Amino acid sequence: MPPMELDRTDIAILRALQADGRQSNLALAEKVNLSPSPCLRRVRQLEEAGVIRGYTALVDPKAYGLPLTLYVRISLERHARDVVETFEQAIEKLEEVVECHLLTGGADYLLRVVVADLEDYQRFMSEEIHVIPGVASIDTSFALKTVKSSRVYKKP
Template sequence: MQLDTTDRRILKVLQTEGRISNADLAERISLSPSACHRRVQRLEHDGYISGYVALLDARKIGRPATVFVEITLSSQSDEVLDAFEKGVAKIPDVLECHLMAGNADYLIKLMVEDTEDFARIHRRYLARLPGIAQMHSSFALRTVVKTTALDL
């Protein structure tokens, strides 16, 4: 399915206002409520909309620090990669983990309370992951840009 201009307008609004009512969305993009509802259902069914979430304020829940961890594995074999990925998927504090091209094999993103909280996560989980040859951690000093919205 190709996205037309109306689909893109729907997606732009829903990315920033996921709780907007169908009636308000329909009015905003100049469609009837029934046509708008059908389009949103089709966008969901076709996988353009993968879900709806509440975005939490990490500071308010006590996790103001962002940490990025670069992992280099001892080998690129399928067994080592699979074992690492299964292990990292079980860590409750991991927000994102990406297989990378470049200096590191994986990049992990965490939100932590402070350095002591990160040390706990490191000892309990990260240091026990299989296949790690090197690990480098960096604390973000300030977030300059943060969005979940894709440019359409």
């Protein structure tokens, strides 16, 4: 299915929902200058087209008990299909990994990992990451502070 063509109103709806996904349809309609019925119809169309993939709560990892955020760059020994599939399937099962991106450049993957403390990180690395076949190298950086975290995309 070809991607949905987004107009200015669709983009306004998306930005408003990214900023506050719990707002009522009435509040959303007011923000985007539509009446409630057409606004709801557009939201449903965006959902059905897969532009809106779902709704979730943004939970503070520190309040949840996972104050340590790490960025882990991983390179594979080789890029054969079986190695890549094995790695990606293993990563999908790990709850500590909240994001995994296939990259260009020096490393093959970038993981965003949240853990409780250094001991939890050491356990995660030795029991979960190091045992995945085909991993050639691992380079980890600790996030010291979050300067910006936004879920609202810029206007196209």
